[in-house]
Amino acid sequence: PFRFSFHEGHHCFRFTTGKLHVGLETLRRRLLILLSPPPHYLFLKLAHTVDQINHLMGSNGIFPPPHHMHRPGLPHPEAFGSVPSFPPQLMEQKLAAQHGEMQRLAIENQRLAATHGNLRQELAAAQHELQMLHSQIGSMKSEGEQRMSGLADKVAKIESELRKSDALKLEMQEAHAEARSLVVAREELMSKVHHLTQELQKSRSDVQQVPALMSELDGLRQEYQQCRATYDYEKKFYNDHIESLQAMEKNYMTMAMEVQKLQAQLMNSANADRGAGGHYNTAENDASQNGVGYYGDAYQGYIPPPAPGTATAPNSIVGTAQYPYQGVTQPGGYFPPGPGYYFPRGPPPGSSNNAPYGSAATNAPR
Structure with a gap:
């Protein structure tokens, strides 16, 4: 590299180009060596040449050293005393050589x-x-x-996150425990799903049996409808029979009251006849007594004699008998049906038999 430097210690400018070092002080020393001992006129010419060199250096931007750094000038030739004279040819040769050297130095400068x-x-x-x-x-x-401030902020955030890492570790442990519990719950759910799948297969097999069950249900429904119709018919027949029995009971009660009244009248008339005639007309008394007994036996043929301990109020004459329908007790006792109180029974009215109730044939089952 090419550099320029000014050194105050050596009182010169120095140019450095690789290994080249040139200074004004070195140039002065070389000139003094070449010109020693110089004659008087040569010293004057040399001083003029040095002034020209300094002028050229100043005009080219190279300023001479400051005034206080100037050294004393060359001494006057008279100061050297008597100088031996040289031949003029030798002096001219030296001057020519010095002039060429000065030109070379000026070009280099x-x-x-x-x-x-x-x-x-x-x-x-x-x-x-x-x-x-x-x-x-x-x-x-x-x-x-x-960037450093941003990195410092990031470092602070990372430190805060590291401080929070303990809480995160605890949360991770809790999450692992929860995951284990979820795995157990998943296994339980899988077992339940397997069980439910088996039940679903069973239910599907049961569903395949639904049509047969539906047909059986339809048959049972039809049978129920038939039983219901039969029950309604029997219930209606039973209610009608109860009403007829109640009417018969009222008739028998009125007849029993009339029989008691007639017995009382007969007893009163018999007592009156006995008191009035004494033993007169004994045959008539016997006939009257036999007549009363005959009527009593006649009524006893229609009304069964009461069994001991089975009489009910208000009629003590009419006893209580067993009703032909199981589980039902007839109020006032049972009377055998007569020709005027017969109610025929038959099948319930339907699509095959639309006859009204009570219009059965005379050969209906009794």
Whole structure:
């Protein structure tokens, strides 16, 4: 790399191009070595040449060292005393060589001045880039600070989450326990589902038997309807028979009362006849007594004699007998049916027999 530096300790400008180091102080020393011991007019020319070099360096942007850094100038030739004289040809050769060296140094100085200008331009560009880099570094620092703040927030959140990890562990343990209980419940439900599936299969087999059961139910319903019709018919017949028996009981009660009245009248008339005639007309008394007994025997043929301990109020004459229908007791006693109180029985009216009740044939079962 090519760089330019100014060193105050050596009182010179230094250009560095790889391993090249050139300084004004070195140039002065070389000139003094070449010109020692110089004659008087050569010292004047050398000083003029050095002034030209300094002027060229100043015009090309290379400023000489400050005034306080200037060294004392070359001494006057008279200060050296008497100087031995050299041949003019030798002096001309030396001057020609020095002039060529000075031209070479001037050309090199110009090249170095151009290089210095380029370096200053590159330095300005580098400074501009450095400023841009500084601005970018500032923005990057701000972005880094923002990122660091975001990372700090994330770290704080992670720390809070880690602190909450204990509660999460407890929740995980509870969740595992609940999962185990759910697995057990699932097994129980699977067993129930299997049992219900078996029951469903059984119910399906039962459902296949439903048509037969429905047909059997229809048969039972029809049988029930027939039994119901028979029951209604028997109930109606029974109610009619009870009404006829009640009417017969009333008739027998009135007849019994009339018989008692007649017996009382006969007894009264017999007592009156006995008291009035004494033993007169004894045959008539016997005939009257036999007549009373005859009527009494006649009524006894229609009314059964009461059994001891079976008489019911209000008629003590009419006894209580067994009713032909089981489970039913006839009020007032049983009387055998006569020709005027016969009610025929037959099948209930229906589609096959539409005859009204009581219109059965005379040969109906008694």
